[in-house]
Every structure is written in C-alpha cells, then in structure tokens.
Amino acid sequence: xxxxxxxxIDMRPALLFALGAFSVAAAQTPPPGQQIAPASPxxxxxxxxxxTQLPAIRFEDATDPSDIHxxxxxxxxxxxxxxxxxxxxxxxxxxNNSGLxxxxxxxxxxxxxxxxxxxxxxxxxxxxxxxxxxxxGNAHFTDVTAQSGLDPDMYSIAVTAADYDxxxxxxxxxxxxxxxxxxxNDGNGHFTDVTEKAGIKVGGWAISSTWLDFDKxxxxxxxxxxxxxxxxxxRAFYAADNYPGPLDYAGETDKLFHNNCDGTFTxxxxxxxxxxxxxxxxxxxxxxxxxxxxxxxxxxNDRTENFLFHNKHDGTFEEIANDTGTAFGQNxxxxxxxxxxxxxxxxxGVLDLWVSDGSFNRFMxxxxxxxGSSPGAALDSAKTGFEDxxxxxxxxxxxxxxxxxxxxxxxxxxxxxxxxxxxxGGLIHLIPQEHTLFRGLGNGRFQDVSREAGPVLSxxxxxxxxxxxxxxxxxxxxxxxxNLGAEGRLLHNVSTNTGHWIEVKLVGxxxxxxxxxxxxxxxxxxxxGIGARVEVLAGGRxxxxxxxxxxxxxxxxxxxxxxxxxxxxxxxKLIVHWPSARVQTIENVGVDxxxxxxxxx
Numbered sequence: 001x002x003x004x005x006x007x008x009i010d011m012r013p014a015l016l017f018a019l020g021a022f023s024v025a026a027a028q029t030p031p032p033g034q035q036i037a038p039a040s041p042x043x044x045x046x047x048x049x050x051x052t053q054l055p056a057i058r059f060e061d062a063t064d065p066s067d068i069h070x071x072x073x074x075x076x077x078x079x080x081x082x083x084x085x086x087x088x089x090x091x092x093x094x095x096n097n098s099g100l101x102x103x104x105x106x107x108x109x110x111x112x113x114x115x116x117x118x119x120x121x122x123x124x125x126x127x128x129x130x131x132x133x134x135x136x137g138n139a140h141f142t143d144v145t146a147q148s149g150l151d152p153d154m155y156s157i158a159v160t161a162a163d164y165d166x167x168x169x170x171x172x173x174x175x176x177x178x179x180x181x182x183x184x185n186d187g188n189g190h191f192t193d194v195t196e197k198a199g200i201k202v203g204g205w206a207i208s209s210t211w212l213d214f215d216k217x218x219x220x221x222x223x224x225x226x227x228x229x230x231x232x233x234x235r236a237f238y239a240a241d242n243y244p245g246p247l248d249y250a251g252e253t254d255k256l257f258h259n260n261c262d263g264t265f266t267x268x269x270x271x272x273x274x275x276x277x278x279x280x281x282x283x284x285x286x287x288x289x290x291x292x293x294x295x296x297x298x299x300x301n302d303r304t305e306n307f308l309f310h311n312k313h314d315g316t317f318e319e320i321a322n323d324t325g326t327a328f329g330q331n332x333x334x335x336x337x338x339x340x341x342x343x344x345x346x347x348x349g350v351l352d353l354w355v356s357d358g359s360f361n362r363f364m365x366x367x368x369x370x371x372g373s374s375p376g377a378a379l380d381s382a383k384t385g386f387e388d389x390x391x392x393x394x395x396x397x398x399x400x401x402x403x404x405x406x407x408x409x410x411x412x413x414x415x416x417x418x419x420x421x422x423x424x425g426g427l428i429h430l431i432p433q434e435h436t437l438f439r440g441l442g443n444g445r446f447q448d449v450s451r452e453a454g455p456v457l458s459x460x461x462x463x464x465x466x467x468x469x470x471x472x473x474x475x476x477x478x479x480x481x482x483n484l485g486a487e488g489r490l491l492h493n494v495s496t497n498t499g500h501w502i503e504v505k506l507v508g509x510x511x512x513x514x515x516x517x518x519x520x521x522x523x524x525x526x527x528x529g530i531g532a533r534v535e536v537l538a539g540g541r542x543x544x545x546x547x548x549x550x551x552x553x554x555x556x557x558x559x560x561x562x563x564x565x566x567x568x569x570x571x572x573k574l575i576v577h578w579p580s581a582r583v584q585t586i587e588n589v590g591v592d593x594x595x596x597x598x599x600x601x
Contacts, residue, residue, distance in 0.1 A: 056413040057439060057449060059479070061456040062492035068103065068141050068480075070488045072464075073128040075110040075155065079485075081243050083177055083230055084108065085428055086157055086207065087405065087464025087484045089554025092471070093161040093170045095185055099594070100135040101469040101558040103480055105488060106156035106174060107131075111232050130156050130174070135471055139492075149191045152181045158465070158554035162211035162220050165263055166510045166527040170559075173222065175206040180224060199264045202255050205230045210550035212286035212295040213526050214272075215315055216579050218510040219259035220526045220549075223274075223297055225281030226252035242428060246302045251278040254299065258315075261514075273309075273316045280304045283553050287342040287546050288531065289351050290368060290384065293581070295531045298326070300337035300355055324385040326353065330360055330396070336403075337362075339553030343409040344544040345418050346444065349535070351546065353386055356404035356422060356553060363390040393445045395420070395438060402433050406466030406553045410477040411564030414499035416541065417442045423463035423481055430485065432460035456491055469558035475501040475592055477562055482555075499566040500591040505559065506532050506547055508578065509599040525578040525599050533577040534561050538591075539568035565591065 063069075074084035088108065092101040109128030132148045133141040145151055155177040161170045169185035180202045183191035195201075200222065208225040215221070228249035256274045257265040269275040279301040286297045290310070297317065299307040305327040309317035321327035329335035336358025342351040345365070353364040364386035390396035402424035412419045417440030424433035435457045438446035450457050462484040470477050476493035483489065506529025514524060525532060529547045536543045545561045565571065571589035578584070578599050589595065 056415070056495045056497045057419065057437060057453050058493075058495050059454045059456050059491040060494050061459075062139065062478075062490045063488070066139060066141050066490050067143075068133050068488070068490050069143075070105045070107075070131050070133075070482075072105075072107050072482055072485055072488065073109060074485045075108045075128060079243075079428060079430065081230075081232060082228070082246065082249070083111075083155065083205070083232065085484070086227075087425075087554065088156065088482045089158040089406075089465030089556075090467040090480050090482055090488075091159045091161050091172070091556040092467050092469035092480070092558040093172075093556070094558070095132075095161075095170055096134070096189060097169070098135065098137070100137050100473065101471050101560075102135045103133045103141065103467075103471075104150065104159060104161075104172065105131050105133075105480070105482060106159050106176075108155050108157070108176075111155070139472060144189065147189060149193075150183060152176075152193070154179055154181065157206075158208050160209050160211060160550045160556045161559075162530060162549055163527045164211070164220055164222075164259060165512055166219065166508075166514070167512050168527060170528070173209055175202075175209050175224060177205050177230065179203065180206045180209070194263070197263070199266065200257055201267070202226070204252055206255075207281055208284045208550060208554055210284045210286050210297070210548075211528075211530055212297065212549065213259075213531050213579055214256075214286075214295060214297075214311055214317075215258070216294065216531075217259075217261060218508070218514060218524050218526055218580070219261040220528065220530055221259045222257040222265060223284060223286065224255040224257070225284045225299055226254055227282070227302070228252060228280050246280050251280045251304060253278055254281055254284075268315070271315065273318065277307055277319055279307060282337060283339040283355075283550075285340045285342060285548060285551050287351055287548050288533070289342065289353070289366065291350060291370060293577075293579075298340045298342070298353065300340045301334070302336055303334050305334050306337055306355075325388070326364060326386050329357070329362065330388050330391060335359060335362075338405050339407055339551075339555075341407065341409045341551050342546065342548065343418055345409075345440070347542050347544070349542065349544050351544075354407070354409055354420065356407045358403050358427065359400060360396040361390055361399045361404050361422065362388055363393060363395050365389050389444070394448070395446055398438075398448050399424075399436055402436070403427055405464050406481065406555060408466060408468040408477070408479060408552060408557065410468060410562060411440070411501075412437075412477055412493060413439070413495045413497075414475065414501045414564030414566070416499060416543075416564055416566030416568075420446065421466075421468075421479060423461075423466050425462035425464060425484060430462050432462050434458050434460050435463065456489065459489075461489070462486065465554035466552060467555040467557050470503060470560070470562060473594060475503070499564055500568055501562065501564050502536065502571060502574075502589065502591055503594045504534055504561045504563070504574070504576075505594060505596045506534070506561070506576065507596060507598040508532070509580070509601050523580060524601075525580045525582070528559060529578070529599070531579040535573075535575040535577075536563045536565065536571055537573040537575075538565045538571045541565075541568070560594065
C-alpha cells in the first residue's frame with residue numbers, strides 16, 4: 001500500500017514566538033492541571049511537488065540493535081527554566097582511528113534543588129551522564145564511557161571535536177552552563193581534562209562552539225558561543241506553567257581563542273573584534289562563504305540579529321550580517337535561529353546557508369558568482385550576499401508549523417542532489433512533533449517525502465541536537481537524534497536504488513612541533529584538514545564541499561566529506577584546496593569508496 005503523502009501548509013502556525021525560541025506560546029499554555037496533547041498531524045493543503053513514485057530515501061530505527069541506549073536528562077522533574085529546555089548535542093568522531101565514526105552524546109544534570117521549582121528529589125529520572133559509544137564495526141556499539149574519562153561534572157549542552165595539537169587523534173570540547181572542558185585524546189581510548197593547562201577559561205552559559213584555523217598557521221583555533229546571562233534563581237513567571245524567556249536575560253559576548261601551536265591558547269576575543277558584539281548564540285559554524293580562502297564565522301542568535309563575522313586576514317573580523325542579508329528573517333525581524341549549515345546546493349562552487357529556526361527555516365542562496373571555474377575562485381565583488389529562497393522553494397511553508405532544531409544537509413540517496421533532514425520539538429513544554437525530510441529535486445526546489453521515508457520520522461519526539469555520519473561505511477549517511485529528557489534515536493539509512501558516492505577523509509601535513517613563521521604563511525595545513533575545500537567532477541557535473549567542524553544545532557557531524565554523484569561510474573577529477581594554499585588533483589578516481597587524501601609535502 002502506498003503511504004499517504006505529507007503535504008505542505010501555506011500559513012504560519014498558531015504558536016507565537018514573541019519571546020524567542022523558549023518563549024511563552026499561547027497555543028501551548030494549557031489550563032491548570034491539564035496535560036498537553038501531542039502536536040496534531042500536518043495540515044493538509046497543496047503538496048510542494050507531485051509525488052510520482054516512492055522516493056529512494058528511507059530510514060529505520062536502529063537504536064535497540066545498536067545498543068546505543070542513551071537517555072538525555074534536563075535535570076528536573078519538569079521543565080522549569082530556559083537552561084533545561086535547551087537540550088543536548090552529539091558528535092560523530094573517529095577517536096581511535098579505526099576507520100569508523102564513534103558517537104559521543106551529552107546530557108544535562110540536576111541543578112541545586114533550592115534553585116528549582118520542580119526539584120527531582122525522589123522522583124525517578126534518567127542518569128544524567130555523557131556517554132561515549134565505540135563503533136564496533138558490525139552495526140553495534142559498546143559504551144566505553146567509564147574507561148574514557150569523558151564524563152565531566154557539569155551541565156553539558158554541546159560538543160565539538162578537532163585534533164587541536166595535530167597528533168593524529170581527535171580531541172573534544174564540551175560546552176555547558178558555568179564552564180567548558182577541553183579533553184585531550186591520549187591515543188589509548190582515554191581522554192584527559194587539559195582545560196586549565198591549555199588556558200581556556202569560559203564562564204557563563206557556553207552553548208555552542210566550533211573549530212577553525214582563522215589565521216592559517218596550521219593549528220585550529222576555538223570559537224565559543226554564549227547564550228544569555230542566565231540566573232537559575234530568577235523565577236519571574238508569566239503564568240503558572242511558564243518561565244522567563246531569552247529576552248528576559250541580558251545577552252552575552254562570544255569568545256575566540258587563538259591556538260599557539262604548543263598545546264595552549266590565548267584569548268583574542270577583544271583583539272579580534274568579536275568581543276564588540278553582544279548576542280544570544282544558539283548555533284555556530286565556520287566556513288569560507290566568499291571564496292577568499294579564509295574561514296568566516298556565522299552565529300545563529302535567538303531573538304537577536306544573527307552575526308556573520310568576515311575574516312579580514314589579519315587576525316580580526318568585521319561583522320557583515322546585515323550587509324549580506326543574513327541578520328534577520330524573511331519579515332525583517334530577529335528570529336529564533338537555531339542551527340546553521342553551509343553547503344553548496346546548486347553546484348556553483350559557492351556555499352549557501354541553511355538555518356533551522358523556531359518559525360520559518362531559512363534557505364539562503366549565496367548570490368556570489370565565482371570569477372573562475374575553480375572552487376577557490378574569488379567571487380565577483382558586485383554580487384555578494386545571500387537571498388532567502390525558503391518561501392519560494394517550498395521549505396518554509398512546510399516547516400513553519402513546527403519548531404526546528406537539529407538538521408543535516410546531505411545527499412541521502414546519492415542521486416547527486418542535496419537533501420535536508422530536519423528534527424522538531426516543542427519549546428517550553430515537552431510537546432512531541434514529527435520530523436521532516438526534504439528531498440532535493442535539482443531545480444532549486446524540494447519535495448517533502450517524510451511520510452514515505454519510514455515511520456521513524458513520523459514518530460513524534462521532542463528533538464534537540466542531531467549529528468550525521470556513515471557509521472556503516474556503506475555510502476549512506478545516517479543520523480543520531482538527541483531527544484529532550486528522553487531516549488535518543490539512531491536513524492539508519494536503508495535507502496535502496498541509490499546512486500554512486502565517494503567519501504573523502506582529509507589528512508593535513510601539520511604535526512606536533514611544527515609551526516609556521518607567521519600567521520597566514522603555514523606551509524602545512526592542520527591535521528584534520530578543517531577549512532579545506534574539495535571539488536568533485538564527474539559525469540559533466542561538479543560538487544563542492546568544505547571540511548568544517550560544528551554544523552547544525554549543538555552538534556558536529558563526522559569529518560569525512562560525503563558526495564553523492566548519481567549515475568556517474570567514475571570521477572574524472574577530485575581537487576583539494578588546502579588551507580596552506582596547496583592544491584592537489586587526483587584523476588580517474590573510483591566510486592563507492594572511502595578515499596583518504598594526505599596533503600602533499
């Protein structure tokens with residue numbers, strides 16, 4: 001029996017987001033003592049595009065057979081603060097160099113009960129711990145948290161991974177309320193807290209972070225986004241069942257740390273210009289949006305204009321979000337921006353920008369036009385900026401009835417077109433919502449194929465962070481979803497009739513002890529290849545991707561770049577533009593494989 005097609009809607013939802021991503025929504029506030037019902041099914045209206053046959057994309061719930069039994073905790077018997085509704089994130093990373101991505105997931109934990117209106121006391125609740133699950137290579141994972149040392153005593157919210165000391169092992173940074181923790185990967189399955197030794201000090205509410213080599217010296221630097229000046233004692237309720245929103249707290253400045261290439265970092269927040277801006281950060285990512293060879297930083301803010309920090313090549317940044325059309329939403333207002341993702345949707349060699357949102361998701365096309373055919377070609381300076389096409393391509397109308405959090409942009413069926421998987425969940429109450437899969441049609445539009453993609457997407461949950469990886473090495477990208485105060489979900493991609501693919505692992509030439517003579521003159525790229533641009537040419541088409549760290553909401557995907565190339569049976573050229581300015585070209589590359597590219601020396 002053919003499954004019923006899920007339709008789009010052409011109206012805004014009843015929810016009002018006047019107070020931000022965690023604001024009081026009139027439609028969500030129940031009478032005293034009444035339970036809140038799950039979100040109703042999607043409104044039936046006109047489809048985004050006609051469905052002529054069942055799509056190839058399909059996911060199955062692989063949580064139980066994988067033995068990934070993680071349950072997130074927000075630390076109380078009932079949501080009672082902005083902090084608890086934020087949720088948690090995850091990261092896929094190959095910490096033991098097995099060739100398979102493992103999974104690390106973070107959780108909150110109880111605050112002081114004297115500060116909370118809904119203390120746990122003796123009520124049953126999930127074990128509030130972060131967990132590391134080792135990929136065993138047979139669709140099974142083993143919980144190795146106890147021997148890893150990766151369970152910090154903190155209210156954890158997000159996580160990112162990078163090999164900050166270029167020793168060949170990916171390290172972790174965990175952010176949360178009150179502090180951040182930098183874990184050095186010891187190379188034997190154990191991690192050591194080196195936060196103090198490294199000179200990283202971040203107070204307040206650190207919510208998201210990312211890694212980038214902003215001065216191109218061969219060592220990745222650290223950007224930490226902060227949300228608001230949260231005070232758990234502040235209990236000015238608007239109603240008996242609600243709590244203060246983001247606009248009731250002062251915003252925060254973000255932090256930037258320069259990697260000294262010796263295992264230590266220097267706080268350059270003010271020197272770089274980052275410290276001049278106060279926002280309410282939710283998600284961050286870094287990539288080279290203007291093809292000048294230097295990574296820039298995008299900050300998704302909550303009910304505050306977003307920031308786009310343009311890299312000026314001298315250790316400083318200029319904020320240009322308003323000038324580029326990325327500061328505000330479609331109506332010219334500051335929105336509840338959540339998780340940003342850079343991706344080249346149309347194969348022009350420039351990165352477009354996707355941002356999940358509490359209302360209308362944003363699909364922003366990069367208006368820049370390369371002056372040459374190379375992915376590193378500079379853009380025409382007369383055509384810079386972004387244009388929000390979410391309303392025209394069918395995305396915004398469909399997802400406006402939901403609150404969007406984690407999301408991933410990948411070619412899930414390897415047909416050569418990027419797709420978008422978006423996870424949803426209630427704001428200030430535990431209201432479960434179903435999730436959305438947009439299949440790329442190749443003409444600037446997308447098709448909602450959520451119903452046909454399997455019951456796991458129709459299962460209503462209160463989603464937060466999500467991370468993506470091909471954990472089976474079968475060429476099909478899978479996902480892990482962190483649900484607020486509930487068990488997470490492993491979504492295994494079981495799509496059939498898919499196209500060909502290639503996954504690229506980059507290994508930069510930088511090693512411990514190496515150091516360039518001056519910023520911007522690195523003879524070698526950072527070990528992870530963060531900031532490298534990869535171009536794939538096959539069958540008369542071109543695909544471009546950049547190796548980034550954090551992507552989406554509170555999370556990070558595996559470091560390998562994935563390209564679906566459709567019916568092409570071989571790759572004519574694969575070109576890597578390294579941060580060091582080296583360019584490597586590999587010809588006649590086989591498909592359906594994981595390719596490791598080491599930077600030439």
